[in-house]
Amino acid sequence: MTTIKAQMPGVFYRRPAPEKPVYVDDGEEISQGQTIALIEVMKTFNEVKADESGTVAEFLVEDGDEVDVGQDIVRLGEV
Amino acid sequence: MSELLVRAGGLYTTVQDTGRFGYYHMGMPPSGAMDVYSAVVANMLVGNPDGAGVLEGTYVGPTLEFTDDRVVAVTGADVPVTVNDEPVEPWTAIRVGPGDVLGFAMIRAGCRVYVAVSGGIDVPVYLGSRSTYTLTGIGGHQGRKLVDDETLPLGSGDGSARPGAVVPEELRPELAGPAELRTVIGLCSYRLTEDALASFLGTDWKVTKDADRVGYRLRGGKLDFTDREQPFGAGSDPANVVDLGYPVGSIQVPGGDEPIVLLNDAVTGGGYATIGTVISVDRDRIAQTKTGDVVRFTSVDLDTALAARRDRRERIERVRREIAR
Structure with a gap:
């Protein structure tokens, strides 16, 4: 299973601001380097970027959940 | 250059x-x-x-x-x-x-x-x-x-x-958790009820996302303050006292439910009761905890804190000898 992992702990957000749409939806194609989520830690919001291209099979973390370093955030499907 | x-x-x-x-x-x-x-x-x-x-x-x-x-x-x-x-x-x-x-x-x-x-x-x-x-x-x-x-x-x-x-x-x-943080109780621990102080020392506190060089905010329990007449110069929150200098490593509990341990970039003073101070040696330990990790506080006296500092100094000299070999 190919996944994108959290590089830092914190609170996970799928959208750039509460009233904005999510960065990416399940099933959407993403390319390497694309911002797919935010992790809030140490009073800053840090962009989570895709470390490889693929299709978002599913998000494994809910908006607003706490995540730990190394936790799987997204499962990638076939391109 | x-x-x-x-x-x-x-x-x-x-x-x-x-x-x-x-x-x-x-x-x-x-x-x-x-x-x-x-x-x-x-x-x-x-x-x-x-x-x-x-x-x-x-x-x-x-x-x-x-x-x-x-x-x-x-x-x-x-x-x-x-x-x-x-x-x-x-x-x-x-x-x-x-x-x-x-x-x-x-x-x-x-x-x-x-x-x-x-x-x-x-x-x-x-x-x-x-x-x-x-x-x-x-x-x-x-x-x-x-x-x-x-x-x-x-x-x-x-x-x-x-x-x-x-x-x-x-x-x-x-680095394996939970982090045991030796703490000298005071300066304003008199503001806590006896039960709250016991609860503070008995709780597994979790490091929140608000944990940086200024301080670490923790969550996991609720601490009650004793009733008092609000002194002149103190704020109305039960956690308020008349302003004092905050020791580096001191622990304050605004609102009673989220202790904050002040660290190297500390706010240097203010009006929250500081209920204890993490000893200098164990600030190295809290510095290596991350958001989501668990910390505990254990009460020690000043002599223990000073002995721990001497031990660390000796440990550093041991490293120096090992490296020079």
């Missing part, structure tokens, strides 16, 4: 040394390496004075390229380290040359990684220290965290570094 190239700054990497002392009374915290032991040992490995400038990375380490022959050492958090994508050992003096690139993978345990380079990170000394205090933007490298694609000045080493020198396992910090 020799330079270190910052290819990637990492999440929050700053230049630190052992701190800027003597200005606390004016509202200037000491800053300096949060995990002093790891920073000092990193310097020792590369033949620097203990207080030379090092880099402190947080969660995501920097990517650094060397422009000349140096000795480098990485200590602190448990994280895979690479030179030119090949794994290298932490807590070890490593020889590098022009074009070599030092990098980090994802941390396995701990929070902060220290990088010492022979000659030291030679940013200007401000008020006696090279430490960065980002809240006011002073010291270190332009008073801020490192960003991608910039350069840092390096000092000239004295050639005393011995590549291959290793810190033995038993002299590396224990």
Whole structure:
């Protein structure tokens, strides 16, 4: 299973601001380097970027959940 | 002048040394390496004075390229380290040359990684220290965290570094949790009920996302304050007292439910009751806890705190002897 992992702990957000749409939806194609989520830690919001291209099979973390370093955030499907 | 190239700054990497002392009374915290032991040992490995400038990375380490022959050492958090994508050992003096690139993978345990380079990170000394205090933007490298694609000045080493020198396992910090933080109870612990103090010491507190160089906010319990008549000059919150200086390491509990442990970039004073102070040695330990980790407080007296400080000093001298062998 190919996944994108959290590089830092914190609170996970799928959208750039509460009233904005999510960065990416399940099933959407993403390319390497694309911002797919935010992790809030140490009073800053840090962009989570895709470390490889693929299709978002599913998000494994809910908006607003706490995540730990190394936790799987997204499962990638076939391109 | 020799330079270190910052290819990637990492999440929050700053230049630190052992701190800027003597200005606390004016509202200037000491800053300096949060995990002093790891920073000092990193310097020792590369033949620097203990207080030379090092880099402190947080969660995501920097990517650094060397422009000349140096000795480098990485200590602190448990994280895979690479030179030119090949794994290298932490807590070890490593020889590098022009074009070599030092990098980090994802941390396995701990929070902060220290990088010492022979000659030291030679940013200007401000008020006696090279430490960065980002809240006011002073010291270190332009008073801020490192960003991608910039350069840092390096000092000239004295050639005393011995590549291959290793810190033995038993002299590396224990990073497995929960973190036991020895704490001297006071100055305003009289504001807590007896039950609340017992509960404070008996609770497993979780590090929240609001945990940085200023302080660590914790969650996991609720502490009650005793009834009192609000003194002149104190705020109305039961956690308020008449303003006092906050010791570095002191623990305050605004609202009673989220203790904050103040650390190297501490707010220097205010009107919250400080119910205890984490001893200086164990601030190294809390510095290596990350958001989501668990910490506990144990009550110790001042003699124990001072003995722990002596022990750490002896431990540092043991490392010095091991490295020199």
